[in-house]
Amino acid sequence: MLRGKKIGIIGTGNMGRALARGLVQANVIPADHLLLADRKAERLTPLVRELEAQAFGVDTLIPQCDVIILAVKPQDMEDLLKPRQHLFHKEQLLVSIAAGLKTDRLEACFDEDIPVVRVMPNLPVLVRAGASAYCLGQYASWPHGVVTSLLFSAVGLVVEVDETQMDAVTALSGTGPAYVFLLAEVMSAAGAKEGLPDEVSGYLAVQTILGAAQMMSDSDKSPAELRAQVTSPGGTTAAAIASLESQNFRDIFYNGVHAARSRSAELSQE
Numbered sequence: 001m002l003r004g005k006k007i008g009i010i011g012t013g014n015m016g017r018a019l020a021r022g023l024v025q026a027n028v029i030p031a032d033h034l035l036l037a038d039r040k041a042e043r044l045t046p047l048v049r050e051l052e053a054q055a056f057g058v059d060t061l062i063p064q065c066d067v068i069i070l071a072v073k074p075q076d077m078e079d080l081l082k083p084r085q086h087l088f089h090k091e092q093l094l095v096s097i098a099a100g101l102k103t104d105r106l107e108a109c110f111d112e113d114i115p116v117v118r119v120m121p122n123l124p125v126l127v128r129a130g131a132s133a134y135c136l137g138q139y140a141s142w143p144h145g146v147v148t149s150l151l152f153s154a155v156g157l158v159v160e161v162d163e164t165q166m167d168a169v170t171a172l173s174g175t176g177p178a179y180v181f182l183l184a185e186v187m188s189a190a191g192a193k194e195g196l197p198d199e200v201s202g203y204l205a206v207q208t209i210l211g212a213a214q215m216m217s218d219s220d221k222s223p224a225e226l227r228a229q230v231t232s233p234g235g236t237t238a239a240a241i242a243s244l245e246s247q248n249f250r251d252i253f254y255n256g257v258h259a260a261r262s263r264s265a266e267l268s269q270e
């Protein structure tokens with residue numbers, strides 16, 4: 001479905017750059033079908049050189065592309081789209097990754113019924129291990145979803161959700177990398193408290209998270225089953241889990257994720 005399609009990315013900051021690299025490195029599209037634009041030449045030029053992609057001004061890029069990925073900050077989006085609405089047409093697909101910006105806000109930038117897909121990627125797209133969820137706007141249909149899936153699978157896993165679930169996605173996978181960074185911090189500090197040198201404790205904590213994540217990803221067992229497998233009655237894991245559960249570890253965590261979802265809902269109203 002991507003054969004022959006020209007893909008444009010507007011905004012080559014952290015996310016746009018990660019996506020561009022993923023698309024070329026995973027051979028999802030040939031480099032000469034990747035068109036890039038950014039108002040910062042110092043960001044655009046080295047990336048274009050690295051990937052052997054093509055650089056354009058925004059106004060020249062838009063009419064040439066079948067799919068345009070909008071990777072600018074949410075507050076820059078309307079200024080980018082509204083004055084250029086005449087450059088877009090409804091055979092194109094617009095894919096926005098702007099956090100909190102709903103599809104109806106994007107659709108309202110145009111007089112025509114432009115197909116829009118909203119994607120919430122997360123930070124590990126930088127290492128091609130992202131978790132992205134997308135939802136279709138009112139003028140987009142399943143082929144647009146398939147195209148979006150093919151593009152974002154270059155940088156990790158992709159799922160489709162309803163737009164009403166986007167705040168929950170933001171709270172879980174969007175914000176999630178920070179939960180794991182916090183877990184690494186806490187595990188590392190706990191190891192140091194128990195007598196390990198700081199540096200050793202840090203390495204062990206990060207490698208333990210990496211190894212456990214790899215096992216969860218490779219295994220057909222659920223995280224709960226894997227945990228049960230390593231929890232022998234009367235053993236060290238059982239002692240740790242009993243202590244965490246008795247102090248409402250789950251409720252503390254649920255409350256944290258809920259706070260993120262509420263904040264995401266507030267921000268998307270602003």
Ligand SMILES: NC(=O)c1ccc[n+]([C@@H]2O[C@H](COP(=O)([O-])OP(=O)(O)OC[C@H]3O[C@@H](n4cnc5c(N)ncnc54)[C@H](OP(=O)(O)O)[C@@H]3O)[C@@H](O)[C@H]2O)c1
Nearest residue numbers: 011013014015038039071072073074076080097098099121
């Ligand atoms: N970082 C994350 O973890 C994450 C996760 C999910 C979603 N997102 C979303 O991803 C989007 C991009 O985030 P980011 O962290 O990659 O942002 P970023 O590093 O600031 O990159 C955005 C780039 O777009 C450029 N730009 C802005 N308006 C433009 C215009 N009209 N024409 C051409 N270039 C323009 C910016 O230039 P200036 O610097 O001059 O403004 C900047 O170089 C955001 O909407 C964010 O909400 C990010």
